[in-house]
Amino acid sequence: MTTTDQILEQIMNLAAMHFKVQREELTPDGDFFKTLGIDSLQALDLLTRLEHHFRIELPDYELQGVSDFRTLADRIQARL
Amino acid sequence: MLNLDQYSCLGAALRDALDRWPNENCLIEADRDREKTRLTYSDFKEVALPLARALEDAEFKTGDRAAIIMTNQSKWLISAYAVFYRGGVLVPLDYKLSAAEHLQLLRHCQAEFLIIEYHLWRAIAQSPEFKNHKLKKVLVTEAPLRADLAGAYRWEEFRRKGDPAFVMRERQDTACIVYSSGTGGRPKGCVLTHENYLEQCKALTAWYPFWPGVRYLSILPTNHAIDFMVGFIGPFVCGACVVHLRTLRPEFVRDAFVRYKITYVSLVPMILKNLERGLRAKFEELSGGKRFLLDRMMALNKSLTRRRPKVGLSRKLLAQVHQGFGGELRAMFTGGAFMEPSTLQFFYDLGIPVANGYGLTEAGTSLTLNDLNPFRADTVGKPLPGVELRVLSPDADGIGQVAVRGKTVMSHYLDDPELTAQTIVDGWLITGDLGRFDDDGHLQLFGRKKNMIVTEGGKNVYPEDIETAFEGLSVKEYCVFAANYLWPAKTLGREMLVLVLRLEQNQEFSEALKEEIVTRNRRLPDFKRIGGYLVFSSDFPRTASMKIKRDALAEEVRKKLDRSVVVEL
Numbered sequence: 001m002t003t004t005d006q007i008l009e010q011i012m013n014l015a016a017m018h019f020k021v022q023r024e025e026l027t028p029d030g031d032f033f034k035t036l037g038i039d040s041l042q043a044l045d046l047l048t049r050l051e052h053h054f055r056i057e058l059p060d061y062e063l064q065g066v067s068d069f070r071t072l073a074d075r076i077q078a079r080l
Numbered sequence: 081m082l083n084l085d086q087y088s089c090l091g092a093a094l095r096d097a098l099d100r101w102p103n104e105n106c107l108i109e110a111d112r113d114r115e116k117t118r119l120t121y122s123d124f125k126e127v128a129l130p131l132a133r134a135l136e137d138a139e140f141k142t143g144d145r146a147a148i149i150m151t152n153q154s155k156w157l158i159s160a161y162a163v164f165y166r167g168g169v170l171v172p173l174d175y176k177l178s179a180a181e182h183l184q185l186l187r188h189c190q191a192e193f194l195i196i197e198y199h200l201w202r203a204i205a206q207s208p209e210f211k212n213h214k215l216k217k218v219l220v221t222e223a224p225l226r227a228d229l230a231g232a233y234r235w236e237e238f239r240r241k242g243d244p245a246f247v248m249r250e251r252q253d254t255a256c257i258v259y260s261s262g263t264g265g266r267p268k269g270c271v272l273t274h275e276n277y278l279e280q281c282k283a284l285t286a287w288y289p290f291w292p293g294v295r296y297l298s299i300l301p302t303n304h305a306i307d308f309m310v311g312f313i314g315p316f317v318c319g320a321c322v323v324h325l326r327t328l329r330p331e332f333v334r335d336a337f338v339r340y341k342i343t344y345v346s347l348v349p350m351i352l353k354n355l356e357r358g359l360r361a362k363f364e365e366l367s368g369g370k371r372f373l374l375d376r377m378m379a380l381n382k383s384l385t386r387r388r389p390k391v392g393l394s395r396k397l398l399a400q401v402h403q404g405f406g407g408e409l410r411a412m413f414t415g416g417a418f419m420e421p422s423t424l425q426f427f428y429d430l431g432i433p434v435a436n437g438y439g440l441t442e443a444g445t446s447l448t449l450n451d452l453n454p455f456r457a458d459t460v461g462k463p464l465p466g467v468e469l470r471v472l473s474p475d476a477d478g479i480g481q482v483a484v485r486g487k488t489v490m491s492h493y494l495d496d497p498e499l500t501a502q503t504i505v506d507g508w509l510i511t512g513d514l515g516r517f518d519d520d521g522h523l524q525l526f527g528r529k530k531n532m533i534v535t536e537g538g539k540n541v542y543p544e545d546i547e548t549a550f551e552g553l554s555v556k557e558y559c560v561f562a563a564n565y566l567w568p569a570k571t572l573g574r575e576m577l578v579l580v581l582r583l584e585q586n587q588e589f590s591e592a593l594k595e596e597i598v599t600r601n602r603r604l605p606d607f608k609r610i611g612g613y614l615v616f617s618s619d620f621p622r623t624a625s626m627k628i629k630r631d632a633l634a635e636e637v638r639k640k641l642d643r644s645v646v647v648e649l
């Protein structure tokens with residue numbers, strides 16, 4: 001069973017790679033809109049990547065009110 | 081289309097539409113690349129009337145308020161029609177608000193009925209303020225089989241047999257209460273009448289007609305004035321079809337254009353710019369020869385359509401581009417936020433006109449709209465039929481505050497006669513926006529007199545509404561302003577919110593304080609966040625009852641400081 005911390009790590013690695021930022025610049029509780037330099041549409045793109053990686057479906061609303069990786073990890077964990 | 085002059089209410093117009101075009105498609109709902117629902121007008125009636133009957137049996141009375149909180153989908157429109165059928169008042173709320181904000185607005189509008197999507201109801205039911213709600217009946221859509229509904233009913237099962245009684249309303253009766261903003265601060269519930277909507281619809285369809293077979297892609301949230309009109313009422317009274325997508329992911333939106341051969345769509349600047357970026361990136365990948373040809377065709381199209389769009393010709397000259405949009409796209413609409421002229425021009429040169437308009441919830445969907453005759457990238461268009469606009473106290477450049485009068489102007493703000501009296505003066509709605517008319521009767525906007533911003537996503541944000549996020553900040557006092565209100569720039573771009581701080585005596589601005597500001601800011605939804613802060617060196621002017629005199633403070637900041645002092649976050 002994947003832990004939330006493992007999920008968190010995978011999310012941040014994927015995000016860093018996809019949006020071409022240094023992994024070290026990303027933190028679990030930081031504002032990923034700012035650190036990744038993205039808007040809400042690009043955040044949906046991240047959601048698609050995460051769906052493919054974790055092999056789950058994530059409706060758009062899972063991003064509602066979310067701006068940090070830790071909360072995103074929790075939402076993904078709940079669907080695994 | 082229906083002759084809307086003969087109807088006294090939306091319910092009656094919609095009822096006739098369902099009977100007039102029974103076999104035409106009215107709704108298609110897709111979730112990614114899966115089609116979930118396809119309804120004809122006759123199917124729609126069959127689904128909606130049992131719901132209306134169930135509402136009747138649940139004692140939903142004439143004038144009762146029913147709120148809807150849902151993402152765009154067929155159930156939204158079906159529910160809205162059932163409410164109108166029963167003579168109710170619809171309160172469409174923004175699904176992107178937080179549970180606490182939803183509860184606040186539900187309390188404010190005193191809705192007793194709520195129709196809501198399961199995940200949103202779950203959030204509300206888990207909210208600390210949930211126990212104080214006054215809702216009588218809640219219908220929840222798409223709830224999982226064993227979900228705890230916290231006292232709600234399943235929408236799919238809330239049906240009754242038998243014909244519901246239709247309730248006719250008069251033109252001056254309230255159709256909807258629509259919040260133009262105002263959670264956290266002073267909720268601005270615009271009371272809009274059936275006449276407001278019927279007249280707005282008549283005006284818009286006079287310039288941009290819909291007909292059976294037209295497909296409108298509904299992306300903007302249906303609670304918003306634009307989509308409610310152009311993605312529901314407008315198409316229905318013309319026998320057209322609305323296509324809903326349960327996702328806004330660009331790849332599925334692009335696919336929907338082609339799959340459903342979309343005729344019209346409304347977009348906010350953020351999505352339009354994203355579309356432009358995607359297209360430009362594709363064009364960059366073309367080989368030299370193909371790129372040269374594309375540029376030549378765009379230039380030719382631009383030249384041949386300089387007086388007005390020629391859709392047929394553009395589709396021939398730029399066939400591949402148009403096929404990428406399904407081949408049937410006639411126009412896109414935009415409004416509600418600042419739009420870069422260069423983006424509008426880009427699409428026009430491709431033969432996809434974007435009609436830029438201007439409106440505010442308080443006055444219906446649209447006050448002005450470009451009629452593309454000819455295309456103008458630098459204006460928000462001409463007043464729609466029946467809309468009277470004037471510019472108050474114009475300065476030497478002809479710029480002044482825009483005021484509007486007409487049958488699309490709201491009745492009043494819910495339970496707020498003071499704000500209503502400030503906003504509607506001698507029959508004229510004072511918009512708070514600055515503009516001027518050019519020699520061709522087009523309106524150009526030059527910023528806002530009012531202290532607010534409109535985001536790229538088309539959302540109104542009033543500074544007073546977000547100040548609660550900074551309550552308890554370790555400073556003497558603070559206030560939030562729109563930057564363009566502090567330093568009017570005669571432009572609608574560069575909108576941001578600024579936190580103005582007054583430190584305690586002998587207090588230094590520390591890293592800890594900055595961190596506190598950043599942390600609190602992050603708790604706000606991204607579109608509500610402040611863009612920067614500044615430290616002000618004097619105590620804030622206050623009234624006798626110790627309220628901050630915002631106008632006076634803004635004046636002082638404007639006099640003493642330049643916009644460059646703002647520290648951006």
